[in-house]
Amino acid sequence: MKPINTYELSGGRSALRWLYMLTLFLMTLTGFGQMPIFKRYYIADIPGMGWLGKFYVTHYIHYLGAIFLIGLIAYVIVDYVLSGRKEFRLTSSAYVRIALLGAIVITGIFRVLKNLPDVVFSPGFTLFIDISHLGFMMLYLLAALVFRIMKSGWVVRK
């Protein structure tokens, strides 16, 4: 009997895909919320959008999203290592996305450290981390759009 591979369970995988896209969408929205552009450009005045202008609301959702995202990434890595890689291999576009996502997570963790009261970074390093978090996030979204147009997924069958 053929072993069950989670990559074949399209229902499960599409649920994962939706969860991942929803998480990235929320992270982008709440990340930009801290800049804080939604209040400045009156988007927070639209009924139902008020929460986007509240710093601590967007801040905590961004933190919760980060915890969820790291859990999701850990799940997908373990799933791929234990089962997926027997039949599937990562595409070049997957490596680009992994590098960019890794950079977003690492710079994000540094931003969290910077927010801790006892951690002090130099102004130059703080600026570097801030700009790179934003820059990698923009590059990721651009890359995701280009790969979608190119129809290049994360994995192909071996």
Ligand code: HEM
């Ligand atoms: C492990 C993942 C992540 C962590 C730990 C993290 C953490 C942070 C932190 C601490 C901030 C500063 C605002 C604050 O203090 O709340 C921030 C800002 C931001 N994050 Fe994230 N983040 C992560 C992932 C993401 C992702 C996946 C995106 C979007 C795809 C994103 C987009 C942004 C944006 C746009 C900002 C505002 C940039 C700026 O103010 O210059 N973050 N993030």
